[in-house]
Amino acid sequence: EGDVGKSVEELLRELEVSAKLLETQYHSILRHPDADEAVVQRTIALARGFHQQARRMKLRSCQSWQVDGDSEKAEWMTLLIGGGRRRFSSLQDVVKQVQLEGRIVRRWREQNARLSPLGDRLPAPGSGGSVAAVDVESWEGLDVFRLERETQQPLKQVFMSIWKRRELGKLSRASEHQVMELVTAVEASYRLNPYHNRVHAAEVTAITYYLWSQLAAQEHMRGYFSHLDLLVAVLAGAVHDMAHPGSGNDFLVKTQHPLALRYLDRSVLEHFHAASAFALVQEMGVPILEHTMPSPPAETLKGRIVDMLLATDMAQHKPVCEAVTTELAMHKAPQDIDKLKLECFVLHLADIGHPLRPRAQHREWSLLLREEFFAQGDEERRLGLVPTPLCDREKAPTLAKSQQGFLGFVIAPAWKSFSQVLGARASKPLDAHLCDNRAMWEEAAAEDAAREAAERAGAAAAGQGA
Numbered sequence: 047e048g049d050v051g052k053s054v055e056e057l058l059r060e061l062e063v064s065a066k067l068l069e070t071q072y073h074s075i076l077r078h079p080d081a082d083e084a085v086v087q088r089t090i091a092l093a094r095g096f097h098q099q100a101r102r103m104k105l106r107s108c109q110s111w112q113v114d115g116d117s118e119k120a121e122w123m124t125l126l127i128g129g130g131r132r133r134f135s136s137l138q139d140v141v142k143q144v145q146l147e148g149r150i151v152r153r154w155r156e157q158n159a160r161l162s163p164l165g166d167r168l169p170a171p172g173s174g175g176s177v178a179a180v181d182v183e184s185w186e187g188l189d190v191f192r193l194e195r196e197t198q199q200p201l202k203q204v205f206m207s208i209w210k211r212r213e214l215g216k217l218s219r220a221s222e223h224q225v226m227e228l229v230t231a232v233e234a235s236y237r238l239n240p241y242h243n244r245v246h247a248a249e250v251t252a253i254t255y256y257l258w259s260q261l262a263a264q265e266h267m268r269g270y271f272s273h274l275d276l277l278v279a280v281l282a283g284a285v286h287d288m289a290h291p292g293s294g295n296d297f298l299v300k301t302q303h304p305l306a307l308r309y310l311d312r313s314v315l316e317h318f319h320a321a322s323a324f325a326l327v328q329e330m331g332v333p334i335l336e337h338t339m340p341s342p343p344a345e346t347l348k349g350r351i352v353d354m355l356l357a358t359d360m361a362q363h364k365p366v367c368e369a370v371t372t373e374l375a376m377h378k379a380p381q382d383i384d385k386l387k388l389e390c391f392v393l394h395l396a397d398i399g400h401p402l403r404p405r406a407q408h409r410e411w412s413l414l415l416r417e418e419f420f421a422q423g424d425e426e427r428r429l430g431l432v433p434t435p436l437c438d439r440e441k442a443p444t445l446a447k448s449q450q451g452f453l454g455f456v457i458a459p460a461w462k463s464f465s466q467v468l469g470a471r472a473s474k475p476l477d478a479h480l481c482d483n484r485a486m487w488e489e490a491a492a493e494d495a496a497r498e499a500a501e502r503a504g505a506a507a508a509g510q511g512a
């Protein structure tokens with residue numbers, strides 16, 4: 047009541063301060079030498095309670111992207127990141143559904159009690175292998191699918207090519223051999239999912255590098271980036287989906303997966319990838335972020351990588367993009383943009399950046415992601431759960447239709463912001479691919495519609511004949 051006189055901005059600032067304090071206290075308690083099991087449990091319960099309350103409040107109010115009144119976009123974003131509410135026809139339905147989910151989830155959880163990124167996946171000592179130079183500066187020439195076919199180690203090929211080309215060995219205190227072993231282990235942690243696999247890791251590392259390299263080469267960005275920034279960016283790209291289980295955050299939360307419990311339902315996978323990465327670095331004892339420069343310390347670089355990984359949660363798409371558009375609006379020169387915000391944005395854009403690739407590669411990625419989505423939908427159905435809309439092979443929109451939405455509502459605006467920083471000339475080749483890919487899905491959607499119309503007409507004619 048007493049806060050009614052304050053502006054929304056004031057309240058928001060106060061909330062930010064409180065949230066920061068809450069987070070600090072939470073970490074201080076967990077790290078405290080006197081914190082025993084009981085204290086830790088109580089702290090986690092408090093944090094979980096707070097989080098659940100916030101979630102309930104968010105559910106009651108409308109989702110932030112629905113405010114702009116663009117209903118098709120809102121519908122699409124709900125499809126993409128979940129958050130849609132299920133409708134039940136009666137109370138009995140609800141009870142039945144809850145009982146069923148509880149039973150099935152328990153069984154599934156028992157089967158998947160352990161999800162470890164490491165275990166037997168550590169490479170045998172000396173499994174370095176050789177690396178041929180990959181042309182990481184070429185947008186048209188680099189094809190990670192071909193690298194996969196030829197080497198089965200696309201991530202190592204891309205990462206080590208960048209490492210050598212940019213002489214990161216002179217900067218990092220880790221030896222080239224150590225780095226090679228680390229990247230081999232990171233690559234081995236990726237599962238053989240249709241989409242979230244080592245090829246995707248290689249692709250995201252390559253795109254992150256390419257965007258970084260293009261930005262750094264622009265006259266108007268002279269001196270903006272250091273080689274430490276590059277080290278941070280490519281390492282983030284390489285580890286960003288480590289040990290991905292092949293299903294999304296919503297699924298893990300809904301099935302009360304151990305990872306969802308551990309990370310309190312918040313950016314579950316992204317926390318998991320980051321934690322796995324630094325557990326591996328520590329376990330292998332590779333000082334990759336220790337460096338020869340006077341500052342900043344390795345811990346700071348690690349923190350930046352964690353922030354970048356957390357920003358790859360699709361649910362963060364809007365704030366991550368807005369952070370950069372706000373910076374762009376505030377500063378005349380791209381040089382003045384907050385680098386920490388820009389680097390989060392660059393990794394996120396690279397993560398969803400395949401529509402900027404040539405047609406054949408983009409189409410391949412689109413098919414693979416759909417395959418992984420459908421596998422999740424099948425699993426949901428098998429468990430008796432309602433499949434996530436985009437994962438439901440019986441109800442999902444056609445590939446063309448959903449890609450039109452993805453490229454139009456998600457990729458195009460994000461790319462537009464990035465190209466404002468990069469400059470029109472350097473953006474042109476990627477721009478052309480995005481246009482071409484949008485045209486491809488438009489044609490495909492038109493063909494789908496024509497085929498459906500023909501089928502309907504055929505069915506009607508057959509009906510008349512009978």
Ligand SMILES: [Zn+2]
Pocket residue numbers: 246250286287358397
């Ligand atoms: Zn990814």
